[in-house]
Amino acid sequence: MSEALVPHQAKADTPRKRPLPGSWFARAIESDLFYSFRRSRLTMVATAMTVLFFLLAILASVLAVQNPFDPAQLQLMNSRIAPIWTADGQSPFLLGTDEQGRDVFSAILYGLRISLTVGVLGVLFSGTLGIILGLIAGYIGGAVDGLIMRIADVQLTFPAILIALLVNGVVKSVFGNRLDAMSTLVVLVIAIGLSFWVQYARTVRGSVMVEKNKDYVAAAQLIGLPAWVIMLRHVLPNAMGPILVIATINLALAIITEATLSFLGAGMPDTMPSLGTLIRIGNNYLFAGEWWIVAFPGIALAALILSINLLGDWLRDALNPKLR
Amino acid sequence: MSVRQSLLAAAIVSIVAFAISPASAQTLRYANQGELKSLDPYTLKETTTIAHHAHVYEGLVTRDKDLKIVPALAESWETLEPTRWRFHLRKNVKFHNGNPFTADDVIFSADRIRAKGSNFLTNVPADAKFVKIDDYTVDVKLDSPNPILISQWDGWYIMNKKWCEENNAVAPTPASATTPSYASLHENGTGPFMIESHQPGVKTVFKANPNWWRKPEHNLKEIIFTSIGSDATRVAALLSGEVDVVEPVPIQDIQRVNASGTGTVMTGPEIRTIFLGMDQVRDELLYSNVKGKNPFKDIRVREAFYKAIDVELIKSRVMRGLSTPSALMVAPQLYVLSKDFARPKFDPDGAKKLLTEAGYPDGFEVTMDCPNDRYVNDAAICQAVVGMLARIGVKINLLAQPKAQYFAKVLKPGGYQTSFYMLGWTPASSDSHNVLNDILGCRDDPKSSRGEANLGGYCNKKLDEVADKVLQEADTAKRDLLIKEAFEIAAKDFGYIPLHQQALAWGVSKKVKLTQRADNQVLLYWATKQEE
Numbered sequence: 001m002s003e004a005l006v007p008h009q010a011k012a013d014t015p016r017k018r019p020l021p022g023s024w025f026a027r028a029i030e031s032d033l034f035y036s037f038r039r040s041r042l043t044m045v046a047t048a049m050t051v052l053f054f055l056l057a058i059l060a061s062v063l064a065v066q067n068p069f070d071p072a073q074l075q076l077m078n079s080r081i082a083p084i085w086t087a088d089g090q091s092p093f094l095l096g097t098d099e100q101g102r103d104v105f106s107a108i109l110y111g112l113r114i115s116l117t118v119g120v121l122g123v124l125f126s127g128t129l130g131i132i133l134g135l136i137a138g139y140i141g142g143a144v145d146g147l148i149m150r151i152a153d154v155q156l157t158f159p160a161i162l163i164a165l166l167v168n169g170v171v172k173s174v175f176g177n178r179l180d181a182m183s184t185l186v187v188l189v190i191a192i193g194l195s196f197w198v199q200y201a202r203t204v205r206g207s208v209m210v211e212k213n214k215d216y217v218a219a220a221q222l223i224g225l226p227a228w229v230i231m232l233r234h235v236l237p238n239a240m241g242p243i244l245v246i247a248t249i250n251l252a253l254a255i256i257t258e259a260t261l262s263f264l265g266a267g268m269p270d271t272m273p274s275l276g277t278l279i280r281i282g283n284n285y286l287f288a289g290e291w292w293i294v295a296f297p298g299i300a301l302a303a304l305i306l307s308i309n310l311l312g313d314w315l316r317d318a319l320n321p322k323l324r
Numbered sequence: 325m326s327v328r329q330s331l332l333a334a335a336i337v338s339i340v341a342f343a344i345s346p347a348s349a350q351t352l353r354y355a356n357q358g359e360l361k362s363l364d365p366y367t368l369k370e371t372t373t374i375a376h377h378a379h380v381y382e383g384l385v386t387r388d389k390d391l392k393i394v395p396a397l398a399e400s401w402e403t404l405e406p407t408r409w410r411f412h413l414r415k416n417v418k419f420h421n422g423n424p425f426t427a428d429d430v431i432f433s434a435d436r437i438r439a440k441g442s443n444f445l446t447n448v449p450a451d452a453k454f455v456k457i458d459d460y461t462v463d464v465k466l467d468s469p470n471p472i473l474i475s476q477w478d479g480w481y482i483m484n485k486k487w488c489e490e491n492n493a494v495a496p497t498p499a500s501a502t503t504p505s506y507a508s509l510h511e512n513g514t515g516p517f518m519i520e521s522h523q524p525g526v527k528t529v530f531k532a533n534p535n536w537w538r539k540p541e542h543n544l545k546e547i548i549f550t551s552i553g554s555d556a557t558r559v560a561a562l563l564s565g566e567v568d569v570v571e572p573v574p575i576q577d578i579q580r581v582n583a584s585g586t587g588t589v590m591t592g593p594e595i596r597t598i599f600l601g602m603d604q605v606r607d608e609l610l611y612s613n614v615k616g617k618n619p620f621k622d623i624r625v626r627e628a629f630y631k632a633i634d635v636e637l638i639k640s641r642v643m644r645g646l647s648t649p650s651a652l653m654v655a656p657q658l659y660v661l662s663k664d665f666a667r668p669k670f671d672p673d674g675a676k677k678l679l680t681e682a683g684y685p686d687g688f689e690v691t692m693d694c695p696n697d698r699y700v701n702d703a704a705i706c707q708a709v710v711g712m713l714a715r716i717g718v719k720i721n722l723l724a725q726p727k728a729q730y731f732a733k734v735l736k737p738g739g740y741q742t743s744f745y746m747l748g749w750t751p752a753s754s755d756s757h758n759v760l761n762d763i764l765g766c767r768d769d770p771k772s773s774r775g776e777a778n779l780g781g782y783c784n785k786k787l788d789e790v791a792d793k794v795l796q797e798a799d800t801a802k803r804d805l806l807i808k809e810a811f812e813i814a815a816k817d818f819g820y821i822p823l824h825q826q827a828l829a830w831g832v833s834k835k836v837k838l839t840q841r842a843d844n845q846v847l848l849y850w851a852t853k854q855e856e
Contacts, residue, residue: 071707072714076634079641099642100707180721270707271722284555288576 036318046310057113064106065092074101096292114274119255125193130200135231138208152198160195167191181272207239248312275301349545350853353567359525359551362508365481366442366496375845381481381513406469413460419484427456432485441498445773447476475753487512500737516849562831570831590830595655596750600821605781609743611691626818628678632716634670646827687717693745696724700826756807760791782819
């Protein structure tokens with residue numbers, strides 16, 4: 001998929017027919033991208049949802065009635081209360097509470113924060129790694145290229161979740177049980193980052209291979225710019241489009257991966273739950289009829305993934321000249 | 325497995341079953357929340373594992389359905405003098421590989437269970453010397469009288485000397501071993517079942533032993549054991565008929581199972597006591613932000629922890645009423661005077677004051693070790709404890725792990741690596757002395773096996789003295805008073821924080837009849853299953 005996107009990149013350098021006056025904002029409003037955005041209602045809804053989720057996560061400490069990560073704020077007396085609109089509901093627990101007296105709504109907000117943090121950081125990490133390796137492979141070529149791309153090929157034969165589990169397991173066995181919640185988060189980011197860099201590397205490498213034989217690169221080389229400047233300042237910007245698409249879709253994948261790891265018990269601890277941990281905990285109470293403990297975190301996760309994916313899909317189509 | 329494959333498998337199984345065994349022999353599928361790692365019967369002293377091993381191995385004695393000691397591989401025994409016991413072994417018993425069972429195997433097993441790496445050191449007293457009189461008679465000589473010598477021998481399984489020697493398995497496999505030994509992957513017992521295949525931690529298939537010396541009470545041809553860690557999945561497996569017996573049924577699902585029509589939940593009080601322990605031995609805790617000293621050495625800190633925990637709330641909320649809060653480290657069924665003990669009142673303000681007096685006005689930080697697939701709602705109880713202690717300013721980093729990792733870390737083979745932990749204990753002898761010795765006894769003498777399971781190293785020499793008197797006292801009334809004295813010392817020291825006795829909850833298909841023993845050993849050699 002990503003390889004197919006490469007040829008149109010040349011287009012990005014061709015000067016615009018009508019230079020746009022005014023600020024970047026005016027330029028953005030009149031861009032093709034924004035035009036396509038305005039025409040798709042679904043995309044607007046998806047964007048609104050995504051923004052909403054990010055806002056909820058950022059404002060979690062303001063919106064939540066309690067801090068579910070602080071055990072001192074949890075009252076066991078308040079455990080297993082049904083959502084507020086049911087007969088057994090109780091204020092202020094909007095979506096009910098779990099078996100530790102954690103307010104499900106607050107837990108979702110804080111869980112979103114963890115999920116999005118891990119997702120965004122994971123994407124940044126895998127993106128940086130993939131871009132650097134892709135640039136090196138494409139620009140230098142030869143044996144280095146062969147080595148990096150063969151590693152990438154080997155890794156592509158495993159599902160990402162397997163790599164993430166492997167990295168997670170190795171780190172945990174090396175550091176033993178001394179990991180606290182914060183370092184668990186870092187381990188998750190690294191595990192997820194290492195599982196998703198391949199797509200970036202392959203895409204960037206493809207773009208670089210096309211770009212590096214063009215005259216502007218030759219010109220840059222002639223005036224004696226160092227290789228890394230050429231790579232970063234001249235070649236990379238022409239490969240940004242597809243990277244953006246991959247990053248958006250990978251954000252959703254990274255969040256799912258984190259949720260899966262936590263659901264399997266390899267992710268965030270019970271005392272600092274992410275959405276996946278909440279679903280795992282709630283799963284135990286499904287048979288007992290306490291559905292809200294698992295249902296709401298599940299819905300939140302599904303809605304989040306769906307909106308990010310819709311956004312990614314639209315971005316891919318909008319940046320693909322063949323579909324215009 | 326595809327439908328066709330399973331049909332084929334079912335066809336083959338039924339043909340084979342028809343051909344080689346009586347028509348009524350059944351396959352019973354059993355799922356437990358925990359896994360079966362090692363088949364070596366001296367590796368892990370833990371009820372579920374011991375119960376699994378009871379299907380393939382046997383001891384000189386065993387316990388019946390009411391937990392009474394009855395003869396097994398020893399036909400009878402007598403006390404020639406207070407320090408000398410004679411055991412008459414059962415003749416014509418064969419191990420699964422065909423080797424005959426003789427006195428040599430008993431003497432070998434007595435050495436092996438007390439060798440380095442064994443988790444069962446206290447089951448056979450260190451001062452007991454085993455002497456072979458003839459092939460079917462063994463004498464045991466003791467330094468001092470011990471009326472409860474055989475009370476823990478139901479968990480001491482006899483292994484075959486020749487088989488162990490041939491397979492390089494003379495030394496017991498320690499729980500912390502990273503590579504499996506031959507004995508941890510294979511078995512050679514005398515028991516009612518033989519292991520057909522064993523995938524550690526995944527699946528174990530037991531096949532009925534046609535040459536068992538006893539007449540079987542079960543009508544099974546095989547038992548397929550799998551580990552299902554997820555509560556919801558385990559219950560779903562029972563409800564769908566995929567498995568016939570599950571242990572435990574999470575207490576929140578008991579109603580659901582009973583209402584389902586496919587299974588029932590057998591409940592009853594368990595004699596296991598769940599408690600919290602604190603490291604009182606090290607000069608500095610392994611996992612804490614307090615450096616240079618150990619806060620748990622201060623009795624006020626231990627008392628503060630005790631008083632900060634609201635065990636009634638844990639009972640009503642986490643255990644849904646299915647627990648008996650306990651002031652003692654032993655269950656009331658096992659000790660008549662337990663009603664004389666009461667827990668100190670739940671008192672968070674008093675606890676906070678005690679912490680301040682002890683020099684921790686802002687509390688401190690410590691890591692708590694907790695299993696998450698061993699006891700009823702274990703991780704949830706630990707989380708509740710974390711919350712309650714947070715209210716007196718103590719920050720607990722909770723490390724809830726599957727029992728395999730948990731036990732490897734906190735037990736003796738792992739070097740007692742814990743600062744604060746949760747454990748459950750069922751005295752193997754069904755007697756308080758086991759608790760006084762294994763849990764409350766000092767572990768400062770490396771040669772003695774006292775304090776084996778005293779993970780925090782609580783120590784009071786006076787208690788040890790009384791415990792020794794308890795061991796030798798034959799008069800029941802006097803003995804009970806001595807036990808009381810010992811428990812009072814422990815309670816005054818706040819050496820441990822007893823929480824409660826949990827309830828048993830076995831999920832059993834309507835097709836299966838089972839005997840439930842109060843020590844929570846799921847023993848399927850008493851199970852019968854209706855024809856399918």
